[in-house]
Amino acid sequence: MGLRQELEPRDRASAARAGAAFALAGAAVLGVATAASPAFTGGSTLGLVTTLAMAAVLVVLGVVALRAPDRLPRLFWAGVPTVVVVVTLVLDLVTRDASAGGQVFLCWPVLYAAYELRPRLAYAVLLEVVLADALVVLLLLPLERALSDLAAVAATLTVVCLLLVRARDREERLNAELRRQAAVDPLTGLATRRVLDEAARCALDAGASAQETALVLVDVDEFKAVNDAWGHPGGDAVLVHVAAVLRGCCREGATVARLGGDELAVLLPGCGLAVASEVAERFVRAVRAAPAPLPEGGHAPVTVSVGVAVRPRDATDLRGLYAAADAALYEAKRAGRDRVRLAGGPASPAAAPPEPAPVG
Template identity: 55%
Template structure:
């Protein structure tokens, strides 16, 4: 059924209202094109103002037909799509109040009740549907973000989260206090998989991750880099403190074998490389490289030990003490081999 608009009583007033509304819309459009993005309070202010403009426009034009009343759907619709549910329902309530003002002032009581209830039902329905869909979308996005941030096997954060934390630590005020990066690699992990099976290998990674998290303390950011390689950011730690944590990890893993469901024990050892900022590097890539070099030296020195990168990567004879090493009880004391200026490329021999 088509309804015709009530004749305009005052063309000048109507044109003024419509012109003002058009100007506001044009201003908002230009602002958005120039990069302005409305936030929560901005959206709320605009939508509540929009309800007021709709009320004034309908009253000035005397238009209480479907053409004029349908605009009361717009503010709740936009609010439901852009704002939390509570704000959307508040906007819907304000819109319903405006609707009631227009129909009671411009229509007979019987028609005001019929038209008002019909439009109000649409306002409520639209707000509920869009808010519900938006809530589901927000939940899905939150779950995807959680999955992207948490490693499903170990429960540790992912490499992306660790990198973000490292950048923040290296670029923020914490950089002046110093930060350490520790990289942990399970020794002969392929043998663990071949001997015990991949499920036990997964359990071993999770087990070492827990040991690493306990050793590093609550202020550390502990991550699974990939495969059997783990890492931890130690904010505000000195080189000596980083070396102590690295050695602590080696000792704790050695002392706590993985216990299987049938009571059998899987002995594990790890090699750990540690580097410090700003001693070894002041940037993310450089700090990773320094820690990786220290880990490589721990592997070449016989595994089951920790090496702190002391910043000296070359010796004529190819060997030297390279920072603190895990206690001698782990393996016979031996000096960590050094790369004579070569950088670590490819995958380490595990």
């Protein structure tokens, strides 16, 4: 992973919320403590001014994190815990506070970094915190007690940091797997309906209204008869075979998806009617020419019906494009199956009926 990726938080929105929460909570604690007890600032004007200045820094940090997380530079996110460490260090030294209450603020940068930043940055922040705590206790406490406090704080924060980093890594792996499962049909390996819809919306929204985009809907002919003849394993094998043929017929940049059951679809961004029709006809011929292998041996003859719709010729939005392609698919089935129909005509030439293919 490069330096730019290392500096990028795991999730900017989450990092912004967490960073703002820690910064604003810290500023609030400083303000309340200062108002409630003058001794909190060390009883000096310098302590009071420093405390209020550090509280203001934290407020600014929190507000900036919330206002525009997507526009902030990557270094900002690595700097959030460092600023909190510096604020805590300065306050502890100015107020000469090496108590547990003074050191506890050093836990916050570690918690933030371990959960929101990449592992290497999290470990760097942990080192910053340990060094800052060492400086505080060694300057303000007797050596024996300073070493004891430092060892306890360092050990505790190291364990917390390691556990949070590992938990966050595991969470990201699980989320990535869930996203993969939601994006890929487990049987055919094609994209899911959700992925197709997202790709279609992007294609329809990205370019000018005149930019052509084709939607091709595919239905396996007499699929119930396939299941009745060869069982569900045979039906699954037919779907896997048809999906592989469809993927092989599509050009680069197409989104090939399974909508559900025996319905497949192809989105062809930047593709006009002529190209979409040619792709659909090539697919129909390829399926007809290649019977599907069955799990128990032999082959099943398969044909498909296809409907094609193009934006803006047939519709300008996603719902309209689906409706137009579905109507064309229905026309293909009504005309005898094993053929392509174009939304709004003209119809593609009717396919010649296939020769019966023997099983086995």
